[in-house]
Every structure is written in C-alpha cells, then in structure tokens.
Amino acid sequence: MVMILNALSITTIFVGIVSAALMTWGFVTSSLLSWRWGKAATTEERTKLEDRSYLVFLIAIVILVVRLLNWPLFYGTLQSFIPDIEGAMCIFGVTQVRPIFTKFQEVLKPVVFFLIGAWIFIHMLDRATKTYPLMRRKLLFLSILSIFIVVDSMGDAVLMMTIRPGAVVSCCTTVTDILARPTKTTPESILGPGYTHILEVSYFVANFVLIGLVGFMLWGKKLETTSSWKRISLGLIFLFAIINGFIFVLSQIEAIAPKLMHLPYHHCLYCVWQYVPDSIAMYLFFILGTFAVGWAFTTDAIGRKGEAAEILPRYLKGIYWFALFCLSASLMMVIIHLVVA
Amino acid sequence: MKKKVWIIVILLVIGVIAAIGGLMKGRMAARCDYDGTRIQPIYEVDFEFEDCSIKRFCSIVCSLMDLKDEKKKLKYITVVDEVSGKKIDDSLAFFVESDVIAIPHVKNRIHVFAEKADAERHASQFDGKLIPNPFSLAMRK
DSSP states (O other): OOOOOOOHHHHHHHHHHHHHHHHHHHHHHHHHHHHHHHHHHHHHHHHHHHHHHHHHHHHHHHHHHHHHHHHHHHHHHHHHGGGGGGGGSSSHHTTTSSHHHHHHHHHHHHHHHHHHHHHHHHHHHHHHHSOOTTHHHHHHHHHEEEEEEEEHHHHHHHHHHHHOOTOOOOOOHHHHHSSSSSHHHHHHHHTTTHHHHHEEEEEEHHHHHHHHHHHHHTTTTGGGOOOOHHHHHHHHHHHHHHHHHHHHHIIIIIHHHHHHTTTOOOOHHHHHHHHHHHHHHHHHHHHHHHHHHHHHHHHHHHSHHHHHHHHHHHHHHHHHHHHHHHHHHHHHHHHHHHHHH | OOOHHHHHHHHHHHHHHHHHHHHHHOOOOOOOOTOOOOOOOOOOOOEEESSSOEEEEEHHHHHHHHHHHOOOOOEEEEOOOOOOEEEEEGGGGGEOOOOSSBBBGGGEEEEESSSSHHHHHHHHHOOOEEEEOHHHHHHHH
C-alpha cells in the first residue's frame, strides 16, 4: 500500500484507530449502562451503575477533546500532502484524489464537532448537580455520539492511508472560478447581476441580526425564565444561525474571500486559509459562535430535568456569552480586513 | 468588571491580528493575480494597461483566463524567454506547446522563447509544436 507518510498523517491515522477502538468500547458500555439505568429500581443499583460510568466518561472526555482538535488536524494533514500531489496548489487539489470520500468526511466533521460540544455541555451541567438527573440521557446521547465518532475516526484513518503520492489532479481554479459554478449561477438567477453586492450586504445584516438576538436574550434576561417561549426562542435563534451559516459560506465564496485575497476572480475558500492565514481564526470564531447558539438549544432541550433545571439558566448565559463573543470577533475580523484591503 | 476588561483586551488583540493580516497581504511576495500562487520568474506573464496598472500571472494559462474577464484596455503583454530569462514583448516571442508541464497546478504546457531556433529545439526534444501567439488569438475572440 502506497501512502504519504509524514508526522501529521501518522498522527491522524494513529488517533483515528485509537479513537475508533475506544469509542466502540464506549458505545457498548454506554448503551448497556443506559439500558440498565432505566431498569435500576433502588439507590444501591444506581450507585453501582454510577461507579461503572466514571471510567466510560473519563475515556469519553479524553477522546472527545481529541476529536474536537481533530477537525483542524484533518485539514492540516491535507495541507501537508500538497507537495506530493501533482497539480495541487491548495487543499482543494488534495481533496480531488478521493473526492467523494473526502467530501463525506468534510461534511461529517462539523456534525461530529457539534454533537461533541453538545454532549460536553450536558456532561458539565450534570456534573454540577448532586443527584445526576441527566445520567440516562447523557449515556444514551454518548452511545449515539460514539457511532458518529467511530465512523469519523475510521474514515480519517482509511482516507489518509489511501491518498496516494503522485496522483494527478486539477487546480481549484478549474472548478471554483468557472463561470458556470453553482455558487454563482444560482444566486445570480435569483438576485440578478448585482448578486455579489447583495450577498455581501446580507452577510452583514444576518450577522448583526444574529448578534442582536443573542444580545437581546442575554440583556433582556430571557434565559432566566422557565416559560416554553424560551425553548421556542432558543430553537428559532438556532435555526436562524444555521441560515446565517449558509449565507456566510455563500458570501465568502462569491464576495468576501476574493477581496480578502486581493484576487477578484478567485473563489476558493481553501486558498483563503493559505493566503490570509488569520482567516482561519475568523472562520473558527464564526463556527464556534454559530455552534454555541445550537449548544444552548440542545443543553436547554436535554438539561431541563430535576436539579439540573435549577442551574440551567447560568449555563445558558455562559454559552450565549461565548456565542456573542465569537460571532462578534469573527465579524470584527472581516470588517477590519475589508477596511484595510 | 475584570472579566469585561479581559474581553475587551482579547477583542483588541484579535482586531490587531486581523489588521496586521490584512496589511501583510498587500505586501506579500509576487503572486499570480489570478490564483494567488507564487510566480516563478521564468514563467511570468505581465499585462500592462492603458491606465499604467500592471497584472502579473504565474503562467500563460492563468493570464489567458484573466484575459477573458478583463475589461480594461491592454497596452502590452510581456512574457519571459525560458533560455535567457529576459522579458520580451509577446509579439516577438515564439510559443511551443509540448509534453513538458511548466506549471503543474494549471497544467501549463506552453513555453516561450525569444529565438526560433530555441523554440524548434524544444519542440523536437519534447514532442512539441510551434503554435500561434495565444494572446493574439484570445484577443481576436
């Protein structure tokens, strides 16, 4: 088997295999514990199950944090393959060696990242209580999450082992810069020839609205109420954050990334990370801010039980402050870049 | 209060990083004005326009792709002789399309020579053929 061996690919493969093995064990154990927790009738039985859950949670936390860091490692590894792939000048070229497999991993990674964050917040909330009211939900969630992590981990390992050196690919310009690209034709057909300007304005409007909504929930003390209106609001804001995410990606590709790179006809987001390195931080803040809005929703949806419900508002406030900070930081970085450019 | 001060400080640091990043981009080493790759001097193509602005490209392929979108009036195009490394006007150059890929990421196979003898030698060595000036052809379309 011919593969590209460097420090990053070896790390990715090793981490992938170990994560898959441990989370397979985690899936089995958490599923069993969740099932038995539902059947446990006495406090002694519950205490025994709690004792057995410590190991699975300890291992889960370690693996989950490693998988959180795996997302940038994945792209770092692909970046390191560029010199060995003929025709590749950015990560896009490397993704063309195994295009379908790589695309699958790229779509799976944000899903896994989001689920891991959601689980960690539930775990932190549950650990802050004395009675662990969320134990069963947490175990069930972990067993589902484990499946995603096993698929993601094995996917990483297999992908890195099957990207062959010397493969010949096309440059990103042959896909991202052609006039018939879908990110141009679809918005242009809806918004008209001035679509790039409309997208750019939409990016700013949508982000300001989202930051405004998050700020309203914080300063209006809406997170401290227990009404069903709060859950609906959190859900709607999360939905708006997802829509904002689509607007972000589209506006970046068509309007903002070319300006950041000073390349008006180049629309490759992978190249932005190369030519404007601090854009990685800009994108990371945006992802964390958007996901934090979602984490608040999932924490409220799952954590509203028993003793956890009493301390829930404090956690929601913390998550929303984090979302506000990250979204503001991302927006500020884009504005500064555009002003300086 | 202390937390708010820290948040403001962190936001200021992020802002400074963004400003530095934006300013540095404008001062970076010569990069292709089409796809941003570093320009190898021996394959450089330059467009100079009526308004005295200049665009630089890593290869003939990128420059031709930009030519399609370019609305400003071109004054002249310079290419580089692969033997001597000197810049010459495209109208004085000889172009050879051969099996040798000069710029891998755009698969540029077009080579530039100031002397016809050099062009013919390259064509015979690397299974190539002399071709008409690609810029003249592109501008006629």
